[in-house]
Amino acid sequence: MLLRLSWLLALLLAALPARGAELRLLPPGLAYCDELAARFSRLPGARQDAARGLAAEGGRLCEAGHARAGVARLRRALRAAQGAPRLARSAHP
Template sequence: MLPRLLLSSALIAFPGVPRPTAEVRTVPQGREYCEELSARLAPLPGAAQEPARSLAEEGMTMCREGHVRTGVARLRRALRTAQGR
């Protein structure tokens, strides 16, 4: 109760502070998501070039070894790299 009251007080005292939203984004914790990211990466023209290729390989290896969060992070980075971002 006290933390909620403190948060409410802070929001009133500092109106420019962004308010927390009810939506919470989470990373799916399964190898299926790794496969989905890999499938999204495959058709991209930059997927076969470095560093996207090695990032994707590392990501899939980590997913297979049970390190899904780290693997997903590498696969997402590979996607961004392959897209030229």
């Protein structure tokens, strides 16, 4: 009985997800900030105050060297300018 239990435990441990290989994500840079800003400016909703404020703050953060925070603001500005973030929401469970 104890032997069977240890087999079950071993099986359970083997079924747990193993740590996989390590991969690198590209860091958001100033060029990507500019790309997001250009994408924002092409949107019809870019004139909304809230969206414009977020985009401006994102741009300032990027220029100040906080690219990750700046990219996050610019992306929120893009979603605000689009008005309906259905696409993005559908992509994120």
